[in-house]
Amino acid sequence: MIRIAVMTSKGGTGKTTTAINLGHCLALSGKKVLIIDCDSQGNVAMAFNQQPRRGLSELLLTGEVDIVKARTNLYLIDSGGKRLVESEMVITSQSDREVRMSQVFRNLVGSDYVICDCPPTINLINVNALNYCDYVIIPVSMDYFAAEGVKKTLALIEEIEEKIGHSVKVMGILATFFDKRTRISDRVYDKLIHEFGDKVFVTKIRVNTQIKEAQENHKTIFEYAPYSHGALDYFLLTKEVANGHG
């Protein structure tokens, strides 16, 4: 079982989009996938047209696991929305607060991949996700300060690793919002390669409005526009992940 946290300290870099579309593509290829929404925004359930549930918020409090089947081979644990924030506050004073997820999932078997969609803040939920996962994917949008953002995220992850005594491996740094029409995307991507070498996925996720539209229509890109650039890019990313990048 390969457990991946999709995480950055910066908002709006395509984390949720990556968790959803990578997860669905792996499921379409025949792998059993579980996506855990670790963000109180609850965008994962929305993207798959699922009703909000107590999901992770309940799991942290009671240890009860509420998994729904969203597609063939694809299962979800919803975040629980605002309740997740309340649960985080409740467990803050408990001694096992950083390992709750790992404890509950200790006996969880049967998935080939578990993907945690993390919020852009460093909170107790992300600490739990990092404790549970073995790998991290860091999506980074092609802005001028992208490399600095990655360094900041890596430093935060390292800080948490030291604190919890569990290390995660960077599976890959993923270029998102890549825009071929602007030279800045190429420059930023080259800088990432220069700084982080083969940790950077070869696949670049291009700007593609159909990715946005797919989410508005509660579908993945493979359902909404399977012949789009977005579908091709996420397919190529999935191949890199399945081939063991990182």
Ligand SMILES: Nc1ncnc2c1ncn2[C@@H]1O[C@H](COP(=O)(O)OP(=O)(O)OP(=O)(O)O)[C@@H](O)[C@H]1O
């Ligand atoms: N390649 C893309 N092309 C066009 N739009 C995209 C692309 N990737 C993501 N988006 C859109 O950009 C917005 C932000 O993406 P997303 O929600 O995946 O980011 P996030 O990193 O999860 O954000 P947050 O930090 O708030 O959790 C969404 O509306 C999404 O549909």
Ligand SMILES: [Mg+2]
């Ligand atoms: Mg998100």
